Amino acid sequence: MPKPYRPATGTPIEELETPCLILDLDALEHNIGVIARLYQDADCKVRPHVKNHKSPQIAHMQLRAGGTVGGVCAAKVSEAEVMVQAGIPNVLIANQVVGRDKLARLASLALRAEMLVGCDDSQNASDLSAAAVAAGAEIGVLIEVNTSMGRAGTRVAGDAVTLAQHINNLPGLRFQGIMSHQIIDGAPDREARFTKGRADMQVVLDVKAAIERAGLPVETVSTGETWSYDVAPTVQGVTEVQAGSYVLLDTSYAYMTDFRIAAKVLGTVTSIPRPGFATGDVSIEAMASAKGLPTIEAPAGVRVTRLTYEQTFLEFDEGVTVKAGDRYTLLPAQEDMMVNRWDQYIVVRNGKVEDVWDITARGRVH
Amino acid sequence: MQRPIFKPIGTPIEELDTPSLVVDISALEHNLEAVHGFFRDIPVKMRPHVHAHKTPAIAHLQLSVPGNAGGIAVINVSEAELFAQHGFTDITLSSPVVSPSKLRRLCALTHTVKLSLPVDSAPGIDILSQAAVANSVTFDVLVDINTYPPRGGAEAGAPSVALAQQVSAAPGLRFEGFTTVGGPISEGSPDEMIVRDKANVQKMLDTREMAERAGLDVAVVSAGNHTHDAHVIASMAGVTEVRSGAYPLIDHRHWPHCPDLIPGARVLSTVISRPESGRAIVNAGQKAISRDMGMPKVDGRTDATVAGLNAEHGILDLEGDAIKDFQVGDAVWLLIADLNTSTALHDYIFAARDGVLEAVWEISARGLYD
Numbered sequence: 001m002p003k004p005y006r007p008a009t010g011t012p013i014e015e016l017e018t019p020c021l022i023l024d025l026d027a028l029e030h031n032i033g034v035i036a037r038l039y040q041d042a043d044c045k046v047r048p049h050v051k052n053h054k055s056p057q058i059a060h061m062q063l064r065a066g067g068t069v070g071g072v073c074a075a076k077v078s079e080a081e082v083m084v085q086a087g088i089p090n091v092l093i094a095n096q097v098v099g100r101d102k103l104a105r106l107a108s109l110a111l112r113a114e115m116l117v118g119c120d121d122s123q124n125a126s127d128l129s130a131a132a133v134a135a136g137a138e139i140g141v142l143i144e145v146n147t148s149m150g151r152a153g154t155r156v157a158g159d160a161v162t163l164a165q166h167i168n169n170l171p172g173l174r175f176q177g178i179m180s181h182q183i184i185d186g187a188p189d190r191e192a193r194f195t196k197g198r199a200d201m202q203v204v205l206d207v208k209a210a211i212e213r214a215g216l217p218v219e220t221v222s223t224g225e226t227w228s229y230d231v232a233p234t235v236q237g238v239t240e241v242q243a244g245s246y247v248l249l250d251t252s253y254a255y256m257t258d259f260r261i262a263a264k265v266l267g268t269v270t271s272i273p274r275p276g277f278a279t280g281d282v283s284i285e286a287m288a289s290a291k292g293l294p295t296i297e298a299p300a301g302v303r304v305t306r307l308t309y310e311q312t313f314l315e316f317d318e319g320v321t322v323k324a325g326d327r328y329t330l331l332p333a334q335e336d337m338m339v340n341r342w343d344q345y346i347v348v349r350n351g352k353v354e355d356v357w358d359i360t361a362r363g364r365v366h
Numbered sequence: 367m368q369r370p371i372f373k374p375i376g377t378p379i380e381e382l383d384t385p386s387l388v389v390d391i392s393a394l395e396h397n398l399e400a401v402h403g404f405f406r407d408i409p410v411k412m413r414p415h416v417h418a419h420k421t422p423a424i425a426h427l428q429l430s431v432p433g434n435a436g437g438i439a440v441i442n443v444s445e446a447e448l449f450a451q452h453g454f455t456d457i458t459l460s461s462p463v464v465s466p467s468k469l470r471r472l473c474a475l476t477h478t479v480k481l482s483l484p485v486d487s488a489p490g491i492d493i494l495s496q497a498a499v500a501n502s503v504t505f506d507v508l509v510d511i512n513t514y515p516p517r518g519g520a521e522a523g524a525p526s527v528a529l530a531q532q533v534s535a536a537p538g539l540r541f542e543g544f545t546t547v548g549g550p551i552s553e554g555s556p557d558e559m560i561v562r563d564k565a566n567v568q569k570m571l572d573t574r575e576m577a578e579r580a581g582l583d584v585a586v587v588s589a590g591n592h593t594h595d596a597h598v599i600a601s602m603a604g605v606t607e608v609r610s611g612a613y614p615l616i617d618h619r620h621w622p623h624c625p626d627l628i629p630g631a632r633v634l635s636t637v638i639s640r641p642e643s644g645r646a647i648v649n650a651g652q653k654a655i656s657r658d659m660g661m662p663k664v665d666g667r668t669d670a671t672v673a674g675l676n677a678e679h680g681i682l683d684l685e686g687d688a689i690k691d692f693q694v695g696d697a698v699w700l701l702i703a704d705l706n707t708s709t710a711l712h713d714y715i716f717a718a719r720d721g722v723l724e725a726v727w728e729i730s731a732r733g734l735y736d
Contacts, residue, residue, distance in 0.1 A: 005736075017467055019735045051678065075678040076649075095678060096638040098649070098695050101371050101383060120639055121694050144639075151679055152639035152647045270462045271518050273486045279518040281442070281461070285710040286735045290657045290675075309417060309706045310441045310461045311518065324464040324489055336677055340653050341710050343733050363713050365654045365678075366371070366383050 007346065011353040014327060016346060018268040019282045021338070023248075023345035025354060027262035028058070031247050032065045034258050035229065039067030039241075042233040047092060047222060049244025051075040052336045053263075054361035055345065056086030058247060063088070071114065073242045077102050078364035084113045086360070092116040092142065092222065094179060094242055096124060096152055102366070103127055107135035107172075116140040116220075118179055120153050125167050132172025140176040141167050142222055145207045147180045147200040157210040164211045164218075177220030178211070180204045181242070184227050187255040197224065197231030205237045227256060250335040251295050261331050263339060264297065267312060269326040278302075278322050280312035282330055288337035294330040302328060372726065379718040380697045384636040385650035387712040389727075391719045393630035394427065394614055400626055401596065401613045402433030410600040411435035411607050413458065413588065417445065418611035418705045419631075420731035421715055422452035428614060429454075435607045437480070439590070443468045444734035450479045452730065458482040460547070460590060460609070462510070462518070464493050468736065473501035482586070484510040484545055486520045491532050491539070498538025507533045508545040508586060511573060513566035515549055522569035527577045534582055543586030543606070544577075546570045551594050551623055559623075560595050564602065571604045594623035611706070618701045619660055631715075632665055633700040633708070635680060637692055646670070646692045648680040650700055653711060655680075660703030672700070 007016055016022075039046045047069045048062040059072050071090025074080040080091045090113060097106050097117050109115050110132065119125050119141050132139045143160050146153030154160040160178065168175040182200045184193065201223055208218045224232040224241035232241040245253055248263040267282035284307035287294050293304050301320035306313040312330070316322050332338040340362055347355040371383040379388060405412045413435035414428040425438055437456025440446050446457050457479050463469060475481055483505050485491050491507070498505050509529045512519030520526045526544065534541040548563045567589050574584045590609040592599045593616075599608050612620045615630040635650035655662045657675045664670040669688040674681035680700065684692055692698070702708045709715075709729055717725040 017736050018465070095649075096647075096694075098636055098638040099384070105371075120641060124694060146641060150645070151676065151681060152641055155641060268465055270464050271487050271490055273512060273518050273520055277516075279462070281736070283441070283735060284658055285707055288652075288656075288658065288707075290652060308517070313517065324487070324493065337652055341733065363653075363711065365385055365650070365711070 005344070006356050007353050009353055009355065013266065013348055013351055013353065016266060016353070018266050018327070019286050020266050020346050021342040021344070022264050022266055023347045023357070024262045024264065025347055025349040027260040028247065031249065031259045031262060032062055035243065035246060036065035036067040038230065038233065044233045044238050045069045045240050047071060047073050047240045047242050048247065049073040049094070049242050050083060050361065051079060052244040052339065053247055054079070054339060054359045054364070055357055056083055056088065056360055057357045059083060059086070059088055062247065069240050073244070076364060076366055077105050078366040079361045080109055080115070081105065082361040082364055084109050088113065090114040094118055094181070096120065096144070098124060103131035104135065107131040107137045107139065110137035110139050111135060114140070116142055116176060118142055118144040119163070119167065120144045122163055122166050125163065125170060125173065129170035129172045138172060138174055140174045142177050142179040142220060145178050145180045145204050147203045148182050151181070153180060157207045160207045161210050161214045164216050165214065168216055175216060177218045177222065178204060178207055179222040179242070182223070182225055182228065189255070193227055194231050197228035198235060201232065201235045201238055208237060226253065245335065248335040248339065250332045252291055252333055263332065263335055263345070265294070265330045265332070265338070267328050267330060269314070269322055269324055269328065270311070271324055272322055276315055276318070278314040278316065280314055280328060282312045283310055284308060285341055287330060287332060288334050288341060290337065291334040294332055297329040297331050299326070299328060304330065373723060375723055375725070377723045379716070379721050379723055380634065382634055382716055382723065384634050385654035386634045386716050387708070387714070388632055388634050388716045388718055389615060390630050391717050391724055393628035394424070397614050397616060397627045397630060398428060398431040402431040404597055405433035405600065408600060410605055412596065413437060413439050413607045413609045414614070415439040415460065415590065415609045415611035416449065417441045418709065419615060420709050420729045421727050422449060422730055423727040424614060425449065425454065439609045442734065442736060443471050444736045445731050446475055446479070446481065447471065448731045448734055450475055454479070456480045458508070458588070459484060462486060462490050464490065466497070469493070469497035470501065473497060473503045476503045476505065480506070482506045482508050482542055484508050485529065485533065486510040486512070486518050488529065488532060491529065491536055495536035495538050503538065505539050506542040507539050508542050508588065509533065511544055511546040511570050513546050513569055514562060517547065519546065522573050523576060526573045527580055530577050530582055531580065541582060543584045543588065544570050544573055545588040545590065548589060548591040551620060556623060560598050563592065563595055563599060567599055567602055567605060571602065574604055593620050615705055617703055617705045618663055619703050629701055631702055631705060633662070633702065635698045635700055637694050637696045637698060640692065640694055643689055644684050646682040646684055648682060648698050650680050651676045651678040653677055655700055655702060656704055656707035656711065658704060658707040662700040662703055665699040665701045
């Protein structure tokens with residue numbers, strides 16, 4: 001289908017060309033509402049991560065709903081560019097930005113929006129400063145602290161203190177605070193989430209205390225994830241939560257029962273070459289599979305057994321009737337990786353197309 | 367469409383914005399010559415499956431090196447449309463089509479393209495025939511045979527011959543021959559895989575013989591997914607074409623099976639953090655290089671390994687010299703495990719020769735799933 005594919009508003013989803021990525025507007029609004037209600041009156045606010053949905057439209061919905069810091073998180077400079085162009089006034093690039101060209105782009109953005117960036121290296125801080133000064137901009141800096149990811153981030157509090165002092169002395173930079181990402185395994189219950197979430201956040205708060213003892217105010221403590229969205233407001237000192245997955249959700253977050261899966265892929269059965277086995281038109285590239293196979297939402301009695309470059313392999317029970325042309329709906333195991341492979345959401349409500357939204361930041365990995 | 371910072375042609379390749387998908391043109395040319403050269407003077411031809419790279423510029427290069435079938439294979443209708451727009455006139459689809467709207471699109475394509483369509487069931491043949499008749503066109507049809515491992519496709523032998531006869535008798539359809547897809551490279555030793563693949567293709571050849579005894583003309587016998595043993599399959603009498611997708615750029619999953627080819631596609635990334643002596647973080651994660659079919663590898667280094675691949679980050683374990691060699695800002699070249707799913711992530715291929723940017727190619731068929 002020549003891009004962009006724009007079915008008319010009001011088109012029943014049964015008539016959509018498949019495969020297509022559909023966005024369930026009721027589920028999306030529900031998810032945004034859950035977060036907005038929790039954070040509306042809390043001291044801690046949410047900073048929605050846009051890397052999951054990559055859509056300025058959804059970012060604006062999140063900010064309008066309330067309970068936020070008035071800005072978003074992005075993973076990359078190029079993603080932040082999309083958001084700033086779309087009128088988002090405040091973006092934290094929750095990542096390191098390295099390289100002369102990228103730093104110049106970041107500094108340029110800081111002339112038009114409030115920009116914050118993660119940092120865990122003193123030379124990188126000096127380079128950030130030089131770029132900000134050259135552009136005549138000011139960039140806020142959050143020191144990234146490692147808690148449980150083993151990825152980027154300072155490993156000991158003393159290094160964070162030294163780096164904070166360095167940043168504080170650099171022109172063009174504003175030392176703003178600290179940030180950290182966390183990960184949790186499996187499908188934890190509420191108690192396990194709270195225990196792990198609080199322990200992780202305490203690591204960050206200990207670093208905050210060390211920096212403050214050295215005489216520097218730590219205005220922002222940006223941490224927490226979708227799985228700890230309800231933990232953060234109970235932890236004194238955390239000022240904002242970087243949550244992204246809650247807005248679209250996927251089956252790996254099935255334990256987060258407050259939210260609903262909002263982004264799904266619609267496919268068509270293409271053949272039933274033998275009893276109990278069918279092929280469908282949704283491929284591995286349309287879903288992503290590193291976190292596991294998608295789950296069939298409908299029809300009942302049908303299972304996904306494999307995704308290939310070309311097809312879905314489906315098995316179904318005796319007594320279940322499946323024929324070529326039938327539709328099926330897949331729930332993703334990894335929503336952000338799925339969304340990153342599509343150019344648009346077909347936005348649906350009550351079984352009909354309501355709108356089509358571009359996934360403007362799709363592919364913005366730079 | 368993404369807008370990386372473009373650098374002028376002639377820029378040293380490590381100065382590109384990162385992460386970027388970079389193709390070495392010399393490697394690509396070497397691979398095309400190595401594979402097509404084998405097919406040049408034999409009756410069997412290579413039909414490139416272009417889904418692995420999704421890039422018309424590479425597909426045109428493939429058809430410019432003799433030894434090819436003069437046409438390409440694609441997965442779906444939207445890829446067929448895209449490559450037709452880019453001047454390709456002989457296109458084989460490798461998955462069945464049943465939706466009325468897509469069949470109308472295929473009917474429209476037949477006016478400019480010689481299309482071959484697979485079928486694997488009696489209802490599928492009726493659907494194709496009705497669409498062809500309703501739109502006053504003729505479809506060339508291949509009966510898809512299920513061999514190993516189990517997938518779509520009809521059972522070899524009598525059931526497939528029966529489908530061939532049904533196609534032959536159906537208005538609006540022309541029976542062209544048989545097609546199948548070989549097994550994965552992840553099973554067994556190279557010798558075991560060759561035994562397996564030859565047995566698969568033999569089933570198709572036996573079916574061909576049965577069909578001919580039944581009075582059918584079999585013009586095409588097409589064996590797919592044979593990057594790793596294309597030369598073996600090509601030597602089986604009765605095969606007319608071999609389809610392969612990975613050979614022009616050969617990913618590291620296939621490379622051990624094709625040691626005469628050169629990996630031609632890599633992702634250029636940058637070290638963005640060195641939080642511990644034995645750990646480096648690069649700015650290429652699963653959104654820049656896929657891990658659906660395996661982890662990427664650090665090219666040219668045995669002392670740096672990809673320990674993890676998050677959405678936005680690659681996590682490297684370092685030892686030995688790598689500990690001092692990998693500094694924040696340094697370039698790291700990642701070898702791709704799987705081309706198909708990695709080219710699904712990028713809009714452009716930066717094509718280089720001798721370390722210098724020579725061309726920028728659009729991955730025009732990225733994101734075409736229907």
